[in-house]
């Protein structure tokens with residue numbers, strides 16, 4: 306059995322996974338997730354095994370989508386104190402044959418996690434922001450900061466992009482890598498001033514974004530602090546903005562931003578995708594992203610179908 310399992314490296318994933326294909330796939334998955342089980346999606350809340358010694362966790366994230374023909378589980382570790390070039394998140398996705406249950410592939414899921422999370426934020430932004438946002442601000446300068454820049458830039462032509470990080474040298478390096486309309490800003494308040502779209506993607510356990518800094522009508526993709534006792538957003542913003550989530554169940558159990566602020570979730574992004582809920586114009590919005598297993602399942606399936614198409618075209 307093990308000899309027939311395909312092993313897909315991060316490098317191969319990076320070569321084939323493109324936002325023009327991934328964003329619609331994630332959009333469809335979010336819709337199906339919010340219409341489960343009728344849509345054929347089955348996905349429980351992930352199991353997070355805490356590792357107190359390193360302040361981290363091991364997450365187990367199974368998902369099944371009948372219509373996509375995909376059964377998978379992602380195994381993910383978050384070790385926030387990793388340093389010296391070692392990434393804080395490590396992930397594998399295992400795919401199984403839907404009829405036989407036989408494992409078919411193991412994918413390095415580091416790149417998938419970076420891309421599918423940013424693709425979900427792109428979907429949320431598309432449904433919650435009207436018109437053409439001009440300024441993007443990113444708090445954090447790690448893996449998710451980079452993937453969010455590319456996914457959101459795939460949808461919009463930002464005139465200005467600012468990056469803040471608690472270690473300014475990382476923000477400077479990322480800004481230099483991303484292009485000449487991207488600048489690093491040492492003060493988080495200045496970085497988000499007048500921003501139309503804000504991304505928070507840090508490992509902070511305390512708020513990095515204050516309500517008073519956010520322009521009225523702006524949209525925030527709140528990507529970090531996926532733990533019930535960590536928060537990255539000022540509770541006042543969570544209480545006053547219209548808050549959306551990828552999963553209401555996950556937001557209420559896993560998100561310190563939601564739990565500590567006692568925030569109300571207006572709707573899931575999938576409900577917007579399905580047209581079940583209409584966004585209210587011009588309100589300040591927050592997308593509380595936790596990351597859901599169905600995103601990993603369909604992204605992994607997309608990678609394999611791209612590889613299969615490539616193989617077929619070269620035979």
Ligand SMILES: NC(=O)C1=CN([C@@H]2O[C@H](COP(=O)(O)OP(=O)(O)OC[C@H]3O[C@@H](n4cnc5c(N)ncnc54)[C@H](O)[C@@H]3O)[C@@H](O)[C@H]2O)C=CC1
Pocket residue numbers: 383392393394418422445446447448449450470471472475506507508509510513528529530531594595596597
């Ligand atoms: N919603 C989702 O689906 C996903 C969420 N995440 C979360 O997004 C966040 C960022 O993830 P990555 O970019 O992969 O991590 P990373 O480790 O690559 O980057 C984290 C960034 O946060 C900064 N940082 C670390 N400690 C900080 C502190 N105390 N205050 C302010 N900034 C601090 C680092 O300098 C770095 O710029 C994490 O909280 C992670 O758990 C990650 C993957 C998926």
Ligand SMILES: O=C([O-])C1=[NH+]CCC1
Pocket residue numbers: 381383394418531595596597
């Ligand atoms: O869904 C995911 O992969 C993650 N959510 C929080 C950390 C990683």
